[in-house]
Amino acid sequence: xxxxxxxxxxxxxxxxxxxxxxxxxxxxxxxxxxxxxxxxxxxxxxxxxxxxxxxxxxxxxxxxxxxxxxxxxxxxxxxxxxxxxxxxxxxxxxxxxxxxxxxxxxxxxxxxxx
Amino acid sequence: xxxxxxxxxxxxxxxxxxxxxxxxxxxxxxxxxxxxxxxxxxxxxxxxxxxxxxxxxxxxxxxxxxxxxxxxxxxxxxxxxxxxxxxxxxxxxxxxxxxxxxxxxxxxxxxxx
Numbered sequence: 001x002x003x004x005x006x007x008x009x010x011x012x013x014x015x016x017x018x019x020x021x022x023x024x025x026x027x028x029x030x031x032x033x034x035x036x037x038x039x040x041x042x043x044x045x046x047x048x049x050x051x052x053x054x055x056x057x058x059x060x061x062x063x064x065x066x067x068x069x070x071x072x073x074x075x076x077x078x079x080x081x082x083x084x085x086x087x088x089x090x091x092x093x094x095x096x097x098x099x100x101x102x103x104x105x106x107x108x109x110x111x112x113x114x
Numbered sequence: 115x116x117x118x119x120x121x122x123x124x125x126x127x128x129x130x131x132x133x134x135x136x137x138x139x140x141x142x143x144x145x146x147x148x149x150x151x152x153x154x155x156x157x158x159x160x161x162x163x164x165x166x167x168x169x170x171x172x173x174x175x176x177x178x179x180x181x182x183x184x185x186x187x188x189x190x191x192x193x194x195x196x197x198x199x200x201x202x203x204x205x206x207x208x209x210x211x212x213x214x215x216x217x218x219x220x221x222x223x224x225x226x227x
Contacts, residue, residue, distance in 0.1 A: 024139070046215065095158075105158035110155065
């Protein structure tokens with residue numbers, strides 16, 4: 001299947017700093033990527049849809065100034081958690097969709113804010 | 115609003131057993147349904163994708179069925195192995211939408227050696 005790579009796989013930062021997470025489609029082009037957040041023992045919550053060359057579409061309740069999404073190329077989307085706080089600690093997962101409609105996910109990034 | 119339910123929440127079986135995981139959804143107007151597995155602390159691995167026009171898909175020991183009218187999908191795992199232990203998630207993509215994939219809460223499977 002298609003490969004989606006996420007980096008870093010884990011990051012620890014101090015409160016108030018910003019953290020960038022990258023999501024790359026390695027063997028296909030993705031005009032649309034998706035960012036999810038997952039809390040322990042819960043399912044995935046869609047945060048936003050990242051569109052190549054245009055603004056991201058955020059789900060209700062997700063602060064767009066807090067979670068900056070950039071999709072500058074057909075193979076790369078980035079999520080920047082700005083001025084991170086402990087409540088932002090979570091597991092963030094990106095995904096990309098093939099033309100067939102099948103969705104492939106990255107390995108996830110665990111963010112811990114101290 | 116689409117709701118996806120997975121039963122049971124957790125399942126423990128001895129190695130070699132055949133098992134069925136269930137997924138139900140409230141709105142039958144779907145584009146496709148996808149089954150994933152998630153290992154602890156990892157991302158999701160796509161297992162099977164069923165388009166709305168299909169009734170089942172098979173891959174190795176896995177078989178997924180879809181009954182849109184009743185709002186149900188099942189994932190059948192044959193001859194289970196300890197390596198199958200993981201959380202299995204189903205996700206529904208509604209018709210007419212490019213996003214809004216709705217996930218179930220998952221079934222945590224443990225296959226005992």
